Amino acid sequence: MSWNKALIAFSTVAAAGLTLAVATGSSYGQNAGQNAAKSGSAKAAVGQASKSAPAPSPSQPASGTAASAGAPPGAAAGTTPTAQADTRPADVRHGEYLVKAAGCVGCHTVEGKGVAPFSGGRALKTDFGTFYGPNITPDKTAGIGAWTEDDFKRALREGVGRDGTHLYPAFPYPSFTKIADADVHDLWAYLQTVPASAQANKPHELKFPFSWRFLLVFWKWLFFTPGPDAAMASASAEVSRGAYLVNALAHCGECHTERNFFGAVKKDRQLAGTPGKDGAPNITPAKLKWSDGELKDFFSSGMTPDNDQVNDTMGEVITNTTSQLTAQDTAALIAYLKQVPAIESKK
Ligand code: HEC
Ligand code: HEC
8 A cells, every 4th residue: 555655744734743742731631531522522613514425325215315405413423324224135245245345354464374354464565654554354353343324334434433533544445435334234244153253352563653543533533535436427337336336336546546645645646646656547438448358467466468467456355356256346446447547657
């Protein structure tokens, strides 16, 4: 993952946070708590309440959104109304498919044989330090067995943990926030069926100041818009399915889109690659000229048209995600990639 330069910039935010803490004369601990608790209303106060009202999801046109749109400022900001449990019958097998399409297993399972899937501990190295994917099996203490479906939905949709802590975007909720309600329901149903593991979570090893979780409040303020994406509504069914796969579930842009100083993806550089020798290539039509058949082979086997095998990073995406997609979804993914705006690579 290329989070270059974010260090410097994030330090600036850290300094701002520090100033704030000093100015209000409160200790870090209190301040963090207050910030977490207030983030919803603070957002409304700066006049961005409408930003956090989720766009209607295709599966749930009217219900839910009305509640947040009509709520007093602050009350519902940043939260999807979750008072009612989702009672629709869940499709566990579809949930299993979605878990693959979203690559959940990779970040939440250490490599090796005999490891319980989703039991956590996988090291994810970034410029911020090393994150460890937590245990998301149904174990009541080590995993998420004590969570409700609403807690789970809030984690994916808003990047908030069960106790209200803000989650790091190393967990790609800026993409997962676009997952439709019905799919969140199925994902949850499937995760309930995996064997519970009592493996304890490993604390992240982050460089200062990233270890200050409360700074995520500022980050989210600046860069995070929760809720499904209605942008592809006018595209063909195939292309919009492809958009959903690429941008929500398979979160391709989390690696293939350059990030700004603050580690947030640059909206005007979507899928145009990341700089540096470990960077991910430009996969817009400006650079990616492979035929549909070549792309299909690549996404199922990892073999490029020149008979090169991809590196481990993309290799894992192919093993866990793209090779698991149905033929129809692979075709949709390719159809979408073929029509995204062509963006020239940076020199
Ligand atoms: C790119 C790596 C990555 C992928 C892919 C990923 N996660 Fe995570 N996930 C993380 C990290 C890292 C955290 C910890 C974030 C933190 O501590 O702030 C996390 C946290 C979580 C949490 C909160 C757990 C807790 O104890 O607070 C849940 C729930 C979760 N992920 C579920 C999922 C599901 C479901 C998927 C697939 C749809 C998924 N994750 C895919 C990296 C990932
Ligand atoms: C975890 C980071 C990551 C994710 C997520 C990811 N990629 Fe990649 N991808 C890479 C890297 C790194 C390479 C370069 C691999 C190499 O050169 O060996 C790559 C290579 C590729 C290539 C080959 C391009 C070329 O010109 O060689 C394509 C096509 C591609 N990715 C498409 C996708 C699509 C579509 C998705 C979403 C389904 C995706 N990637 C998700 C990191 C990622």
